[in-house]
Amino acid sequence: ARRIWAVAMKEKYGANERSQKLKYHVQTSGRSLHAQEMDFNDIRTTLQALIAIYDNCNSLHTNAYDEAVTTPTEDSVRRALAIQLIINREWGLAMNENPLQGSYIIDELTDLVEEAVLQEFERISERGGVLGAMETGYQRGRIQDESMLYEQRKHDGTLPIIGVNTFRNPHADTAEPGAVELARATEEEKAAQLRRVRGYRDGHQDDAHAALAALKAAATSDANVFGVLMDAARVCTLQQITDAFFEVGGQYRRNV
Numbered sequence: 001a002r003r004i005w006a007v008a009m010k011e012k013y014g015a016n017e018r019s020q021k022l023k024y025h026v027q028t029s030g031r032s033l034h035a036q037e038m039d040f041n042d043i044r045t046t047l048q049a050l051i052a053i054y055d056n057c058n059s060l061h062t063n064a065y066d067e068a069v070t071t072p073t074e075d076s077v078r079r080a081l082a083i084q085l086i087i088n089r090e091w092g093l094a095m096n097e098n099p100l101q102g103s104y105i106i107d108e109l110t111d112l113v114e115e116a117v118l119q120e121f122e123r124i125s126e127r128g129g130v131l132g133a134m135e136t137g138y139q140r141g142r143i144q145d146e147s148m149l150y151e152q153r154k155h156d157g158t159l160p161i162i163g164v165n166t167f168r169n170p171h172a173d174t175a176e177p178g179a180v181e182l183a184r185a186t187e188e189e190k191a192a193q194l195r196r197v198r199g200y201r202d203g204h205q206d207d208a209h210a211a212l213a214a215l216k217a218a219a220t221s222d223a224n225v226f227g228v229l230m231d232a233a234r235v236c237t238l239q240q241i242t243d244a245f246f247e248v249g250g251q252y253r254r255n256v
Contacts, residue, residue, distance in 0.1 A: 003114055026052040027061040031150070033068040036172070037163030041065035046083050053087055054100050060084060071183035197237055207235040212244045220248050 005022035009015035028048040033041045042065045049062050062080040064072035072080070093099045100106045120142075127133040134140075153159035160166045185193075201208070211232040218228045232241055 003110075004117055023058045025059045025061070026055075026057040028052070028063045030063060030067065033063060033065070034161065034164050035068045037169060038065050038068060040163050041068065042079060042083065045080065046087075049083050050087055050091070050094075053084075053094050054098075056097065066180065069180055069182075073181050073183055201237050201240070204235040208232075208240060211235050212240060215241065215244050216248045219245060 001024060002022045006020040009020045028045045032044045032048070041063070045062050045065070049060060052060050062083045064076035064080040066072060066076045087094050124130060124133045124138065127136060127138055130139075150159070154161060154165055157165050163169065211228070211234075214228045215225070215232045217223070218225045229241070232244075236244075
């Protein structure tokens with residue numbers, strides 16, 4: 001990702017040196033979380049977090065093991081956080097700036113992934129760029145194809161998933177299912193959140209009016225929307241911003 005970003009920013013957009021330096025956030029894979037043998041999810045997340053830290057990601061989110069079935073509980077979030085803490089404080093190799101440097105397999109995989117991504121960029125460009133490809137449903141189709149392939153391989157066993165389609169618990173059918181704590185907001189918490197949103201909106205009425213007007217003007221011209229969007233986010237709710245975009249741009253509809 002850093003290599004692709006640096007080359008594109010320099011050669012396509014003529015960006016300065018600072019702009020060529022990619023900062024990125026990593027979140028461990030949600031697709032690898034499974035309801036079967038949920039405790040195994042922490043093992044998968046640990047390995048994913050280790051690779052992210054080895055690559056010096058700028059920030060990292062580790063998924064909680066129970067996110068396959070519910071909003072994370074306080075205990076599961078603490079376990080997810082412990083994964084990062086143990087890697088950072090106990091795992092000595094994480095103190096090295098680039099422990100995988102010079103690894104043949106890492107360099108080879110990096111080259112292969114970079115080539116595949118650039119080829120995908122070319123396919124999108126051939127279809128008229130991101131918006132042009134969206135009109136034919138290209139991106140959506142690619143995601144659906146990949147999802148179908150993943151599910152097919154999971155079910156036929158060509159993609160082994162421990163505890164799900166291979167090395168399954170022999171006592172799973174007879175064991176009593178463990179109680180899973182489901183995190184749900186109470187009616188009082190929902191009402192309190194609504195009161196906070198209404199209070200925020202009422203307290204910024206005048207500033208919001210000006211910010212939304214600037215946002216609409218930028219969206220209908222060649223101005224940089226991001227700057228005025230940041231200003232609007234300080235005094236407007238997400239609903240107000242969304243309504244403003246709908247008002248001047250309408251709702252997107254694919255022409256297929």
